[in-house]
Amino acid sequence: MLIVLKPDAKPKQIEKVCAEVRAMGFQPHPMPGAGRTAIGITGNKGPVNPLPFESLPGVERCIPVTKGYKLVLREMKPEGTVIDLQSAKVGGGKTFTIIAGPCSVESRKQMDQVARFVKDQGVNILRGGAFKPRSSPYSFQGLEMEGLEILKETGAKHGLATITEVMDTSTVEAVSAAADVLQIGARNMQNFSLLKKVGKAPKPVFLKRGMSATLEELLLAAEYVLHGGNYNVILCERGVRTFADHTRNTLDLSIVPSVQRLSHLPIFVDPSHAIGRRHFVEPMAKAALACGADGLMIEVTPDPDHALSDGAQTLDFKGFEQLVESLRPLAKVLGRTLN
Numbered sequence: 001m002l003i004v005l006k007p008d009a010k011p012k013q014i015e016k017v018c019a020e021v022r023a024m025g026f027q028p029h030p031m032p033g034a035g036r037t038a039i040g041i042t043g044n045k046g047p048v049n050p051l052p053f054e055s056l057p058g059v060e061r062c063i064p065v066t067k068g069y070k071l072v073l074r075e076m077k078p079e080g081t082v083i084d085l086q087s088a089k090v091g092g093g094k095t096f097t098i099i100a101g102p103c104s105v106e107s108r109k110q111m112d113q114v115a116r117f118v119k120d121q122g123v124n125i126l127r128g129g130a131f132k133p134r135s136s137p138y139s140f141q142g143l144e145m146e147g148l149e150i151l152k153e154t155g156a157k158h159g160l161a162t163i164t165e166v167m168d169t170s171t172v173e174a175v176s177a178a179a180d181v182l183q184i185g186a187r188n189m190q191n192f193s194l195l196k197k198v199g200k201a202p203k204p205v206f207l208k209r210g211m212s213a214t215l216e217e218l219l220l221a222a223e224y225v226l227h228g229g230n231y232n233v234i235l236c237e238r239g240v241r242t243f244a245d246h247t248r249n250t251l252d253l254s255i256v257p258s259v260q261r262l263s264h265l266p267i268f269v270d271p272s273h274a275i276g277r278r279h280f281v282e283p284m285a286k287a288a289l290a291c292g293a294d295g296l297m298i299e300v301t302p303d304p305d306h307a308l309s310d311g312a313q314t315l316d317f318k319g320f321e322q323l324v325e326s327l328r329p330l331a332k333v334l335g336r337t338l339n
């Protein structure tokens with residue numbers, strides 16, 4: 001059940017509702033919004049009786065929840081979640097945020113060149129994989145701890161927020177200490193131990209859609225993280241597996257408005273991993289902006305043809321510059337701000 005407070009509810013009244021929820025043996029999840037606070041209840045096995053809450057001062061109404069997810073529901077925060085990364089504010093509908101960087105952190109020099117370049121292009125969030133989930137055990141597995149160190153140093157040097165993938169529960173602490181955002185990769189979207197662990201982490205989570213996950217499964221995976229107490233989750237569409245083989249995956253842009261109707265969480269699009277070929281990244285990035293996504297994740301590196309992973313889908317600097325140039329007028333028409 002969700003309890004929606006009146007817009008003028010006092011902090012004391014909100015605390016009283018939370019205390020009542022705890023007294024029943026459940027956990028309250030108060031989420032303050034622009035207009036009012038909503039409180040999600042978890043820990044209940046069956047339906048919660050709304051009557052004791054409806055008569056409490058400050059309570060507007062109770063919404064019963066029949067799905068397996070509740071804290072991700074738009075009713076919890078109708079205006080949408082905005083995540084403050086200091087260098088960038090993510091979500092909320094107005095801004096369109098670009099996360100950019102190489103697939104893998106390869107060297108200090110590479111990261112320095114990329115950071116300098118993307119910052120100059122107006123990008124505020126730098127990506128770079130240190131722990132890489134590769135299909136073959138013989139492929140480059142990432143620089144691991146050294147990669148984390150390089151990413152952290154580069155972000156600090158250039159004033160960029162950083163994001164990198166955390167592949168297992170044993171490295172959540174190290175990745176949380178090094179990066180500003182924890183990426184959960186497509187292959188791990190339903191790694192429930194990992195979702196529980198990042199639900200307790202002090203950093204926002206960037207949750208990529210599994211390659212055969214439904215919208216409901218994506219929202220349920222996000223619910224794990226919110227249930228742990230971490231309400232800062234960004235969802236990301238990165239292509240799903242279909243019979244179509246002209247691209248690496250099939251970019252399912254229709255999930256963007258579908259997520260936005262159901263959930264308050266920001267939704268990004270990663271055309272690089274969806275398409276798998278650098279030439280089609282720009283048109284699909286424009287489509288992502290046009291359909292209302294909150295931002296993009298784009299792979300870029302100085303010399304993609306010699307990249308240690310995902311070179312075929314990675315833009316070079318010229319390609320990235322062209323991408324940003326093509327997004328600018330579109331963003332203007334749509335009343336969005338690139339950041």
Ligand code: PEP
Binds near residue numbers: 185
């Ligand atoms: C990545 O971002 O480099 C990555 C491995 O993505 P995904 O999990 O979407 O395949």
Ligand code: MN
Binds near residue numbers: 104
């Ligand atoms: Mn990649």
